[in-house]
Amino acid sequence: MQTGTRRTPWMAVPVAILLATSPAFSGEGDPLKGEKAFKACKACHKVGAGARNGVGPHLDGLFGRAAGSLKGFKYSKAMLAHGEDGLVWDEAALDAYIADPRVMIPGTRMSFRGMEDEATRADLIAYLKQASVHNPVENPSAEAPLRAEMGAAALAIEGDRDYGAYLATECVTCHQITGQTNGIPSIVGWPKPDFVRALFEYKTNVREHQVMKLMTVNLGNEEIAALAEYFSSLDPQ
Amino acid sequence: MPKLTRRAFGLVAGAAAANLAMPAYLRAQGKPRAVVVGGGAGGATAARYMAKDAGDELDVTLIEANPKYTTCFFSNLYLGDFRTFDSITHGYNTLQSNYGITLVNGFAEAIDRDANEVVMADGPRVPYDRLLVSPGIDFIWDSVPGYSEEASEIMPHSWKGGAQTKLLKSKLDAVEDGQQIVMVAPPNPFRCPPGPYERVSMFAHVLKAKGHTDSRIVIIDPKPTFSKQGLFEEGWEKHYPGMVEWYGPDVHGGIVGVDPSTGEVETDLDTFQGDLVNVIPAQKAGNIAHVAGLANETGFCPIDPHSMRSKMDDNIFVVGDACIPGDMPKSAFSANSQAKVAAMAIRGDLVGSRVFPAKYSNTCWSLIETDDGVKVGAQYVGTDEKISSTSKFISQTGEDAGTRKATYEESLGWYSGITSDIFGV
Numbered sequence: 001m002q003t004g005t006r007r008t009p010w011m012a013v014p015v016a017i018l019l020a021t022s023p024a025f026s027g028e029g030d031p032l033k034g035e036k037a038f039k040a041c042k043a044c045h046k047v048g049a050g051a052r053n054g055v056g057p058h059l060d061g062l063f064g065r066a067a068g069s070l071k072g073f074k075y076s077k078a079m080l081a082h083g084e085d086g087l088v089w090d091e092a093a094l095d096a097y098i099a100d101p102r103v104m105i106p107g108t109r110m111s112f113r114g115m116e117d118e119a120t121r122a123d124l125i126a127y128l129k130q131a132s133v134h135n136p137v138e139n140p141s142a143e144a145p146l147r148a149e150m151g152a153a154a155l156a157i158e159g160d161r162d163y164g165a166y167l168a169t170e171c172v173t174c175h176q177i178t179g180q181t182n183g184i185p186s187i188v189g190w191p192k193p194d195f196v197r198a199l200f201e202y203k204t205n206v207r208e209h210q211v212m213k214l215m216t217v218n219l220g221n222e223e224i225a226a227l228a229e230y231f232s233s234l235d236p237q
Numbered sequence: 238m239p240k241l242t243r244r245a246f247g248l249v250a251g252a253a254a255a256n257l258a259m260p261a262y263l264r265a266q267g268k269p270r271a272v273v274v275g276g277g278a279g280g281a282t283a284a285r286y287m288a289k290d291a292g293d294e295l296d297v298t299l300i301e302a303n304p305k306y307t308t309c310f311f312s313n314l315y316l317g318d319f320r321t322f323d324s325i326t327h328g329y330n331t332l333q334s335n336y337g338i339t340l341v342n343g344f345a346e347a348i349d350r351d352a353n354e355v356v357m358a359d360g361p362r363v364p365y366d367r368l369l370v371s372p373g374i375d376f377i378w379d380s381v382p383g384y385s386e387e388a389s390e391i392m393p394h395s396w397k398g399g400a401q402t403k404l405l406k407s408k409l410d411a412v413e414d415g416q417q418i419v420m421v422a423p424p425n426p427f428r429c430p431p432g433p434y435e436r437v438s439m440f441a442h443v444l445k446a447k448g449h450t451d452s453r454i455v456i457i458d459p460k461p462t463f464s465k466q467g468l469f470e471e472g473w474e475k476h477y478p479g480m481v482e483w484y485g486p487d488v489h490g491g492i493v494g495v496d497p498s499t500g501e502v503e504t505d506l507d508t509f510q511g512d513l514v515n516v517i518p519a520q521k522a523g524n525i526a527h528v529a530g531l532a533n534e535t536g537f538c539p540i541d542p543h544s545m546r547s548k549m550d551d552n553i554f555v556v557g558d559a560c561i562p563g564d565m566p567k568s569a570f571s572a573n574s575q576a577k578v579a580a581m582a583i584r585g586d587l588v589g590s591r592v593f594p595a596k597y598s599n600t601c602w603s604l605i606e607t608d609d610g611v612k613v614g615a616q617y618v619g620t621d622e623k624i625s626s627t628s629k630f631i632s633q634t635g636e637d638a639g640t641r642k643a644t645y646e647e648s649l650g651w652y653s654g655i656t657s658d659i660f661g662v
Contacts, residue, residue: 166581167593167596170574172658173570173573173651173655174651175654177657178662180657182650183646183647183653184647210632211614211647213630214614217616218616
C-alpha cells in the first residue's frame with residue numbers, strides 16, 4: 001500500500017463486512033428477483049449487449065475484472081488505488097461493496113447508500129452473473145447516438161465552458177468539486193448525455209428532489225449545455 | 238535557470254530576506270489588488286474564487302481578526318450533541334498554501350475610501366484596487382432593555398460562532414430537570430431566520446435525551462410569525478410534547494426588558510424566569526460597514542443587485558449578512574452565493590474576465606430531532622430594484638421519516654461541501 005493516503009486497505013474491510021453482514025454468502029440468489037433489484041442501479045450502470053459507460057461504468061464482463069480498470073471511465077482515485085492494490089470483482093467483493101460502498105472504498109464516487117438485505121444482494125449478484133456475460137462494445141466511453149428524447153436539443157448545443165464554470169459555482173456549494181460524496185452525489189466527470197438527461201429529469205419531476213427541482217427549473221438549454229460541458233471536462237480528485 | 242554564482246546567490250538571498258521583512262500585503266507589485274475584509278462564508282469564498290479563477294493576474298489579500306473560524310451554521314448541531322466543536326471550526330492554512338492568498342491576521346478598523354486603503358487597528362494600511370467587505374453582523378445591544386455586551390456573559394446570545402457557542406453549551410448542559418430556559422428571539426432582519434427555532438429544538442433534544450422532560454423552553458418572540466413555523470410546531474408537538482411554548486407579540490404584548498442578575502425576562506403579559514436565558518438581540522451590519530459609511534438608515538448596506546457592488550462606493554462590494562439582500566435571507570449559503578457573483582464582478586473590473594448575469598441561491602436545512610430534518614430554499618436573480626426570488630420550495634408537514642432522514646443526511650453533505658467551498662480543498 002502507498003504511504004501517505006488515508007484509504008483503508010481493501011483486504012481488511014471486505015473481510016470485516018463479510019463477517020458482520022453476510023457470514024454465509026451463498027451466491028444462490030434468484031436472477032429474476034435480482035433483475036428487479038437492479039432498478040436501483042440502472043440509472044447509472046448499463047449491462048447487456050451494447051452497454052456503454054454512463055454516470056457509472058458499464059457492467060459487461062464485470063466478474064473477474066480488476067477494479068477501476070475500464071479505459072476511458074473517470075474513476076475516483078480511491079477506486080483506482082484499490083484496483084492497483086489487486087481488488088478484482090468477484091461475488092464476495094461485489095457483495096461487500098454493494099452492502100456499503102463507502103465503507104469498503106472510502107472516497108468512491110458511487111452515490112449509493114448500500115443494500116442492507118443479504119438475500120437481495122445475492123439475487124442482484126445472480127442477475128449480474130447472467131446479464132454481464134456479453135463482451136463490452138468496442139468503445140464503451142463513446143457517447144451514445146442522439147435520440148429524439150428529453151434533452152436532445154441541449155445536447156446538440158456546444159456548451160460555453162466559461163459560462164458553465166460560473167453557473168457551476170451554484171452546484172459546488174453541495175456537490176464537491178473534488179468529486180467527494182459526503183451524502184451528496186458526485187457530479188464531476190459525468191458524460192454529457194447523462195448530465196443533460198439528469199437535469200431535465202429534475203426539471204420535469206421525472207426525478208423528484210426539491211433542491212434539484214429548484215436549481216434546474218430556470219435553466220434553459222444554453223445553461224444546461226454549458227454545465228454539462230464544464231462538469232464533463234473535470235476529473236475527480 | 239542560469240547557475241548562480243556565490244555572489245549572485247548572496248544578492249538574491251539578500252533581496253529575498255528584505256522582501257520577507259516587509260509585510261506581505263505591501264510586497265505585491267504591478268498586479269491589481271483585491272482585498273477582502275472578513276474571513277467568513279462571504280469573505281473567504283470571495284477570496285478563494287478570485288484567487289482560484291484569476292491565478293497570477295490578481296493579488297488577493299484576506300483580512301481576518303481571528304486565527305480560526307467557528308461556523309455559526311451547524312453550531313446548533315454542536316449544542317444538540319450532533320457535532321463536536323472542532324468539526325465546526327476551520328483554519329485558513331489551505332487558502333494560503335493552495336490558492337496563494339495573503340492572510341492578514343488583524344482587525345480592520347476603518348476604510349480610507351479616498352486613498353483606497355483599509356486601516357488596520359494596529360496602524361498599517363492595506364491598499365486595494367477593489368475591496369470586498371463581508372463583516373457579518375454586530376448587535377444592537379440595547380434593542381432588549383437591560384441587555385449589554387457584559388450581560389451576554391450571563392445571558393449568552395451565541396449568535397456568533399466561537400466562545401459564545403461554548404458558553405451557551407455549558408449552560409445548556411447544566412440545566413436540571415424541571416428548570417426553565419427562556420429565549421428572547423430577534424426581530425427581522427437577522428442572521429439565519431430558522432436558527433432560533435432549530436436551536437430551541439436542540440435544547441429540547443438535549444433535555445429529553447437526559448430524561449429532563451419536566452423542563453420547559455419558552456420563546457419570547459417580537460415577531461408574529463417565524464421561518465418554517467408549521468414544520469417546527471409540528472415537530473415540537475411530536476417529539477417534545479409540552480416542553481416548548483412560543484409566545485408572539487399578540488400574546489406577550491411586548492418585551493419590557495431582561496435582568497441578568499435575576500434571570501428574569503419581563504413582558505407586558507408576565508415576567509418569565511429563566512435558569513438559562515438566551516437573548517438574541519436585534520442586528521446590524523458589522524461595525525466597519527458603519528465606520529466606512531457603507532450602511533444606510535436600515536443598519537445594513539445597500540448593494541447593486543446585479544453585482545453586489547456597494548451603492549455608496551464603486552470600488553467596494555458588500556456581501557453576506559451585512560448587505561441588504563432583497564428577497565434573500567441572511568445565511569451562510571446566501572453569503573457564499575453572493576460572494577461568487579461579487580468575485581466574478583471584481584475579476585471583471587480588474588483583469589477583464591467575462592461577467593455573466595448574476596444568479597443567486599439559498600437553502601437552509603434545520604434539524605428538529607434525530608433524523609428529522611427539514612429545509613427551505615429559493616433561487617434569485619438581480620433586478621434593477623433588488624435581488625428577486627424566481628422560485629422556491631419548503632419541506633411539507635407530515636412527510637415520512639425516510640424523507641426527513643434523507644434531508645438531514647443531505648444537510649451533512651452540504652456542510653461538508655460548503656465548508657470546502659469556503660475554506661478550500
